[in-house]
Amino acid sequence: MGDKWTTAGIPDQRGRVAVVTGANTGLGYETARALAERGAAVVLAVRDVEKGERAAARMAGDVSVQALDLTSLDSVRTAAEALRSRLDRLDLLINNAGVMYTPRQTTRDGFELQFGTNHLGHFALTGLLLGLMLPVPGSRVVTVSSTGHRIRAAIHFDDLQGERSYGRAAAYGQSKLANLMFTYELQRRLAPHGTTAALAAHPGLSSTELARNSPAPLRLPLTWLAPLIAQTPAMGALPTLRAATDPAALGGQYYGPGGRNEVKGHPRLVTSSPQSYEAAVQQRLWAVSEDLTGVRFPVAGPVQSPAPSGPAATR
Numbered sequence: 001m002g003d004k005w006t007t008a009g010i011p012d013q014r015g016r017v018a019v020v021t022g023a024n025t026g027l028g029y030e031t032a033r034a035l036a037e038r039g040a041a042v043v044l045a046v047r048d049v050e051k052g053e054r055a056a057a058r059m060a061g062d063v064s065v066q067a068l069d070l071t072s073l074d075s076v077r078t079a080a081e082a083l084r085s086r087l088d089r090l091d092l093l094i095n096n097a098g099v100m101y102t103p104r105q106t107t108r109d110g111f112e113l114q115f116g117t118n119h120l121g122h123f124a125l126t127g128l129l130l131g132l133m134l135p136v137p138g139s140r141v142v143t144v145s146s147t148g149h150r151i152r153a154a155i156h157f158d159d160l161q162g163e164r165s166y167g168r169a170a171a172y173g174q175s176k177l178a179n180l181m182f183t184y185e186l187q188r189r190l191a192p193h194g195t196t197a198a199l200a201a202h203p204g205l206s207s208t209e210l211a212r213n214s215p216a217p218l219r220l221p222l223t224w225l226a227p228l229i230a231q232t233p234a235m236g237a238l239p240t241l242r243a244a245t246d247p248a249a250l251g252g253q254y255y256g257p258g259g260r261n262e263v264k265g266h267p268r269l270v271t272s273s274p275q276s277y278e279a280a281v282q283q284r285l286w287a288v289s290e291d292l293t294g295v296r297f298p299v300a301g302p303v304q305s306p307a308p309s310g311p312a313a314t315r
Helices: 026-037 049-057 073-086 113-133 168-190 209-213 216-229 238-245 279-293
Strands: 017-021 041-046 063-067 092-095 139-144 196-201 254-257 267-270
Touching: 017 026, 017 113, 026 041, 026 092, 026 238, 041 049, 041 073, 049 063, 063 073, 073 113, 092 113, 092 238, 113 139, 113 168, 113 279, 139 168, 139 238, 168 196, 168 279, 196 238, 238 254, 238 267
Parallel strands: 017 041, 017 092, 041 063, 092 139, 139 196, 196 254
Antiparallel strands: 254 267
16 A cells, blocks of 8 residues: 555454444544444444434444443443443454543543543543453554644643643643553553554544634634645544554554645654653653543553653554
8 A cells, every 4th residue: 555545455354343432423433434344343432322323324334332421430431331241352442532622621520621531531441441452462442642742732740630721722732642642651561461552643634523612713714724724534534544454553653644744645654742752751641540530451560661762663
């Protein structure tokens, strides 16, 4: 496929099981649809079950729906328990769902909405489902980040929930930076097991519903410009699909559009911001996330000093 990777590059997925969060629309829908068409049994993990059922009805193949509200740890635990009871294996967990540029709100557990949904909800879900993945060679966790992880982004350990200072873009950037740091630390912990890998992806600029919470002055221009500068959700889903299915992809890698500034184009291997590779911060974020969610992963942390900063890529 070279640098023009498409869904034609997805290997046969028959016998594989995938869970895709936020799969009733946009990037998640296109990701789930492509996996189902290649033979995977796909579970759409969605907040609105009715919308999920309608989405499933439009897909070919073995597609089912699981209720999941990432803004509630109770819902995450209930969904994970239901999935563990109905699945005997899990090959792909696609952490796709998310919110963007919301006014300051909190989840049911009191977390800032973007950080709580985009990072903590997926952190908890992954930890609760990982037991289904570790026995499965070639299984992968793919978490969807964003180029927004570079914009006004840092992990504000002294104000993670934006209680003292809140900006929509900064909070979104923090959550997307957290997605990457989670991926890199998870890969470090998974590597000794040799069966499951953690990867990340971003869609570039895609025409989806995600920007519906943008500030009013930006919403209308984005609506007008989107058809001109953004790519379709099907194209935006390709980096996720490549990270999930390309046999050559390695744990710790990050995929995004190959065009100028990673805005659009066919997926390729990309790099994230220098701060995203800071192992000490990754590990601190992991510990804080465990404390906030109460979820402990069935893989231990590193027993040696962290590796030097920089992208890691291992099978």
